[in-house]
Amino acid sequence: MTQGVEEMGQHLERIRNGARDSLFFLKLALYACGIGIWVGVVAVAFHYGIDWGTEVRVHVPRIVWLLPAGGVSIVLIYRICKMEQDRGTNLVLVAVREAEPMKLRTAPLIFLSTIITHLVGGSAGREGAALQLGGSMSAWLGRKLGLDAMDSRVIVMCGMSAAFSALFGTPLTAAIFAMEVVSVGRMYYAAMVPCLLASQTALLVAKFCGLHGSVGYVIGAAAPLSPFSMLCTAGLGVLCALVSILFCMMVHAAPHIYNKYISSTMARATLGGLLVLGLTLLVGSQDYNGAGDPVIRRMLVGETIPEAFLLKILFTSLTLGAGFRGGEIVPVLFTGCAFGTWMGPMLGLPHGFSGALGMAAVFCGATNCPLSAILLSFELFGGEGLPLYALCCGVSYMLSGYYGLYSEQKIVYSKFRVEWVDRKAE
Numbered sequence: 248m249t250q251g252v253e254e255m256g257q258h259l260e261r262i263r264n265g266a267r268d269s270l271f272f273l274k275l276a277l278y279a280c281g282i283g284i285w286v287g288v289v290a291v292a293f294h295y296g297i298d299w300g301t302e303v304r305v306h307v308p309r310i311v312w313l314l315p316a317g318g319v320s321i322v323l324i325y326r327i328c329k330m331e332q333d334r335g336t337n338l339v340l341v342a343v344r345e346a347e348p349m350k351l352r353t354a355p356l357i358f359l360s361t362i363i364t365h366l367v368g369g370s371a372g373r374e375g376a377a378l379q380l381g382g383s384m385s386a387w388l389g390r391k392l393g394l395d396a397m398d399s400r401v402i403v404m405c406g407m408s409a410a411f412s413a414l415f416g417t418p419l420t421a422a423i424f425a426m427e428v429v430s431v432g433r434m435y436y437a438a439m440v441p442c443l444l445a446s447q448t449a450l451l452v453a454k455f456c457g458l459h460g461s462v463g464y465v466i467g468a469a470a471p472l473s474p475f476s477m478l479c480t481a482g483l484g485v486l487c488a489l490v491s492i493l494f495c496m497m498v499h500a501a502p503h504i505y506n507k508y509i510s511s512t513m514a515r516a517t518l519g520g521l522l523v524l525g526l527t528l529l530v531g532s533q534d535y536n537g538a539g540d541p542v543i544r545r546m547l548v549g550e551t552i553p554e555a556f557l558l559k560i561l562f563t564s565l566t567l568g569a570g571f572r573g574g575e576i577v578p579v580l581f582t583g584c585a586f587g588t589w590m591g592p593m594l595g596l597p598h599g600f601s602g603a604l605g606m607a608a609v610f611c612g613a614t615n616c617p618l619s620a621i622l623l624s625f626e627l628f629g630g631e632g633l634p635l636y637a638l639c640c641g642v643s644y645m646l647s648g649y650y651g652l653y654s655e656q657k658i659v660y661s662k663f664r665v666e667w668v669d670r671k672a673e
Contacts, residue, residue, distance in 0.1 A: 272440075275401065279441035282388065282405045283448025286381045290413035290449060291456045293358055293380060297373050300366035301537055308533060310367060314524045317367030318516030321360045322570050328352055331512065335572075336375050337655035339382035339407060343400050343429045344657065348390070353383035360572035368536035369523060370562035371573020374415055375652075378425075378574075381410025401438045404429075408442040409449035416459035417626040418446040424619040428653070431615045431672075432660030466547050466599035469632025479594040480635045483587065483601065484608050484642030490556060490586050491612025491643060494579060495650040495673070497560050501568025512570055519569020526562060535562040538577040546588045547602045555585035575652050576610070583609030603628045604639045611640040612647035615656065615672065620644075649673050 304310050325331045330352060334341075341347045361376040385406025389399040404425040412421035422442035426435045453459055470476040505515045527536060534542045535558050546552065563578040583605035591601020603624065611620035617640050624636035645662050651672025661668045 275441045276444055278402060279405045279444040280448050282385050283409045283445040284452055286384050286406050286409035287413045287449030287452030290377060290410045291453050291458060294414055294458060296362045297365050300362045303366060304368055311524055311527055313367045315517045315520030317363050318520040318569055318571055319513050321363055321572055322512045322516045324360060325356060328356060330356055336378050337653050339378050340429050340653055340655040342382060342386055342403050349383045349386040351383055351387040354380050357572055364571045364573045365537050368527060368533060369566040369571040370535055370578060371566055371571060372538045372577030373574050374411055374576040375574025377410035377414045378407045381406035401441055404438045405441050405445035408446040412446035413449040413453040416450060417623060418450045420619050420623045420626055421446040423622055424616055427616045427619050428614060428656060431658045463627050463629060464544060464547050466603045466628055467597060469600045470596050470635060472634055476635060477638060479596050480604060480639045481642050482594055483591055483604055484639040485646055486590055487583060487605055487608035488612045488643040488646035490582060491609045491647045492650045494560050494582055494613055495652055497564040498567060501564040505568050516570040519565055522565045523562060535559055539581040543581055543584045546584050547599045549598060551588055552585055553589045556582045559585060579610050579613045580606045600632060604636060607636050608639045608643035612643040613652050615651050617641060617644040
């Protein structure tokens, strides 16, 4: 009799726990959808703002002469708002891993400063800025809702997913990237459904507002799976790992070099603007200013520019190191595409397919996010050749060492052995 009563009590307890978990799931689902709508709307405005800045520069090329003034204005905006020491995307990663609070003012600051960067011709993307935009907005909402530290982390990841998806049109990549980038080797699976809901809701908002009618790139036929194509793809993966290391080293070294010789942040921004302007005039085109998506599309359909990957790394390092604001992800994709379209055909791979492999593999090596890179390949280039994308990304991931775009990213497990390393990216 006593045993029966105990079993009944355990059964009732399981029912209560199940009901509590179901209510918690519904609560997070509603929060995620709300964040998808809210962040999605702001991200759409951000997208159009950057497009406006880019269009103005295209129609008025001489606006690049305002690069030094643009850099100074960004520094002044952050100084006035007392955010001059802002750590950018690194703060978003810390907010997820350690529940460190983020200020709502980060959102309008990164919104305005990234548009200024694109307007005057700084070399930067938008997706890294989107992580800050979505992360700060969702963190503020989490505080207003009175969420505890654990729930706040999930909400921040939802904001990251929503902004990335709305801007880039890749909802699966956005959701998995938010879960994968913070602590490499340890996924935040509890955030999977909320992140997917937030990213897909934000994408619907973006499409409703006229964005992402067609997301993918035209690359031509993929190489068939064969021992030869596997060997060539693996070889390209090795080289892409080296390119990703170079990109990360340059991006991290630039601010240290600026700081070593110039103490004033305004002077650094002025010098950085002058250097990028000088390089633009030396190159004779604005292919390396802004994010560079049109150039990516040109390269994928047949153009080869051997020196483009080195120039894009240099332009981006000088821009971000001087204090301009923006993302690193599209410059990484540009670098990978330029390198892939140059090196891949020499290895025996189709031109456009080589560029796509380079984009995915350099992105993987620089972010240490292999699952996100594979999903990015699928969402941007389709399912054809996906095993080779996975192979190229896997090789690049393993051989890129512990370098990464974000210094607050933690590599939890070794890339070569099943052992705990728990170290920050270099």
